Amino acid sequence: MRDLAGDLSLLSINTATLRKQLALSAVIETCARRGIGGLSPWRDQVQAAGLAQVARQLKDARLVLTGYCRGGFFPATDAAGLRAALEDNRRAVDEAKALGAPCLVLVAGSLPDALAGKPSHKDIGLARAQVHDGIAATLQYARGVGMPLAIEPLHPMQGADRACINTLEHALDICDALDPGRTGALGVALDVYHVWWDPKLTGQIARAGAERLLAYHVCDWLVPTRDLLNDRGMMGDGIIELKKIRALVEAAGYAGHVEVEIFSDAWWSRPADEVLDTCLARYQTVV
Amino acid sequence: MRDLAGDLSLLSINTATLRKQLALSAVIETCARRGIGGLSPWRDQVQAAGLAQVARQLKDARLVLTGYCRGGFFPATDAAGLRAALEDNRRAVDEAKALGAPCLVLVAGSLPDALAGKPSHKDIGLARAQVHDGIAATLQYARGVGMPLAIEPLHPMQGADRACINTLEHALDICDALDPGRTGALGVALDVYHVWWDPKLTGQIARAGAERLLAYHVCDWLVPTRDLLNDRGMMGDGIIELKKIRALVEAAGYAGHVEVEIFSDAWWSRPADEVLDTCLARYQTVV
Structure with missing residues (x-):
């Protein structure tokens, strides 16, 4: 297992962690x-700053990208909606390529319009079929561009509105169906927040292996958790066995960055320097 | 699939649904x-009313029990704690027997003291091992008394504080390990709220079969969900495919009651009659 203390080169900051405090250019700086x-930026932040400008600043700063957030949200209520989702995902692939990202992270989506609080139907099986087809079509395009896709299974509590892929096993089943050769074109973004509870986690991480483990995200699960979306904890403040899971991931062959992604009203309300100081300290001690 | 319209004999009310409005005797009445x-009472409500008194009132009212809530919470930090949990579960078995319940529902428990917001460790593997041993020991006692145990897998968002058994597959693995003969002594309480998101649900319900399906609970998953514990929806107000899941359960051989269990600050704040009227209407139309 790699020793992270004293070495920040393997640390990556997902820019959502500081989205309420800083513009993207300030996060990079x-x-x-x-x-x-490393850094893992979100599309809306890149769009606000300008793609070319962000690409230039990243290059000048010698920061490595560890992912681009995010593609996905494939389900829709009609053919036009499905087409629009595919077009948007192709644009996301192109942007990831322009930025030099190692993968485009996919948050699958689930029941259409659920994110707006008005799900247009309840058929999660249909949503899963559309996600499968959407990933297949996007993969075809992404292979041509040379951009790996990383499916991120989300916690089952986000299964209705954000992603209908809710276990690592399910994500890997899709990977095996669409990329049986394990070519590196399709894999997973593994976030401890979404998978720590899974009784099959150990076996599925081993199954994933280096070819499928395209990104590794950390934060913590607070007890109690007061919000289904924005109450993630700083590493060490919750109950996730961070070192144990990282050991599993590295034993499976993962040699990439450790990306900190914290959606938290509490941390968003603190000064950016305090958040980063804490991230750095915890990364070197409890991750 | 059974037709529930116009027939309330298969409806059961879990008394937690009205716990803020009515004492147990009033719920029974x-x-x-x-x-x-049917009715499924909670231990604290039974204790408040008196076991013998409740048993008498249930008999007079000709109400069938569909479960007794709940045993479980096996993990502890030391041997004395583990022993105390087993003793408490034996008492729960005895109470279930005295009331004539068809099964004792087990909520496994997880990290010790997490329910109080102060988890004493993070080792969910240890908690799972203690749960396995606790169920094994309780099963031995319960077999002697003739009281089936129903493991209730809880939603993964409750995996740290309430139950470290979070999928039907995991619960059935334990059943198969401890009761390979499928004797009816050990099974599951299947609550749609906890399992609706599971991509393996269809196959696991079929695997469970009549011998393992000891109770079936309904409510709904709201979009958005604003609380991890007390924001369950009334059947029909959320996105759970209630008829589809009941069809699966009945196709697997389940012939028991449909139990309504709604933990909801919103419904607890309404008059009991309004809640029951709505339960009855929804039970006959959308369940």
């Missing part, structure tokens, strides 16, 4: 100044 | 008056 090795 | 067939 402060991460580079601290010697943090 | 109003359910009997409405012609509801």
